[in-house]
Amino acid sequence: MSLVEKNKMNGDLNKRLTTGGLRLTPQRQQVYDVLIQKRDHPTAEEVFIRAKQAMPDISMATVYNCLDALVQCGLVRQVQLERGATRFCPNMEEHCHYYCDECGTVFDVALTGNSAVVPRPKGFKIDHYEIAVHGLCASCAAKRKK
Amino acid sequence: MSLVEKNKMNGDLNKRLTTGGLRLTPQRQQVYDVLIQKRDHPTAEEVFIRAKQAMPDISMATVYNCLDALVQCGLVRQVQLERGATRFCPNMEEHCHYYCDECGTVFDVALTGNSAVVPRPKGFKIDHYEIAVHGLCASCAAKRKK
DNA sequence: TCCTAATTTGGAATTATTCTAAGTATTGAC
DNA sequence: GTCAATACTTAGAATAATTCCAAATTAGGA
Structure with missing residues (x-):
């Protein structure tokens, strides 16, 4: 910087x-x-x-x-x-977290226009939301196949 | 039951x-x-x-x-x-969790058709995802206003 | 029934986080 | 700039959440 x-x-x-x-x-x-x-x-x-x-x-x-x-x-x-x-994550843009349950890697993926609209239940005042996607990262998924 | x-x-x-x-x-x-x-x-x-x-x-x-x-x-x-x-939550339908940062209440809201589509980054094998919405529940939001 | 592997148990150990009290630094008023 | 008030930092103790362990028990298949 x-x-x-x-x-x-x-x-x-x-x-x-x-x-x-x-x-x-x-x-x-x-x-x-x-x-x-x-x-x-x-x-x-x-x-x-x-x-x-x-x-x-x-x-x-x-x-x-x-x-x-x-x-x-x-x-x-x-x-x-x-x-x-x-x-802790300093990225304050709207994004979700992809977490590899195998190796623990985490990465951000930006949320684009039409993706991920959460419902707005009546009366609830939304501050922010977190989306965590679990699964296998590309590298671990490849290893599994072998 | x-x-x-x-x-x-x-x-x-x-x-x-x-x-x-x-x-x-x-x-x-x-x-x-x-x-x-x-x-x-x-x-x-x-x-x-x-x-x-x-x-x-x-x-x-x-x-x-x-x-x-x-x-x-x-x-x-x-x-x-x-x-x-x-x-822990036994509701396995697609839903998100609304959490009141003030009183700690949690409730589920079902995800309907067009809401919450997460991106599918190449190679990542998605197992499941969790959406947590933070804010104030209706009752706590009302109290705040007073 | 017998064998093997999975499960349960209580307690100890570990990990993550919060609390506490005393000292230090910063801010705003004068 | 000085002073008081408040916020912050620190080390270490305390607490909370979870995991580990070894021995006893239980379940399922041959």
């Missing part, structure tokens, strides 16, 4: 956070950077490990706090694909 | 399980009954508590084993809506 882009991103980050009474701290920036740099839907644990490389004193509690803050202000989404650890 | 229906259900249960080398045991039947009797998307813990009423000696490990067996043979689906406990 260019410096210009990065500065713009930080401005956005700051604006988003402060609107909700939250603050932009070096740790939150770092956690967000980690998510942006490698969009492989890491768990909190993985974010922690990656963030420590640049910021060795960051703690697990802070990673959770940062992730929660980012989720709260709409910069990151929380993704629950299996029993166990929650994953 | 009538006795006839129940017997039919058990036959189905048995067939489904045995096809995958699994067995129909009293515990699995009990766990399945619990799910059918109150379809409020209970957690494993809640299933455990309810199952104990009819079968006091059932253990938590068995509840997990039963739930996993039922999920594996396609009679129950696992639902991940938030951080924390997994929920």
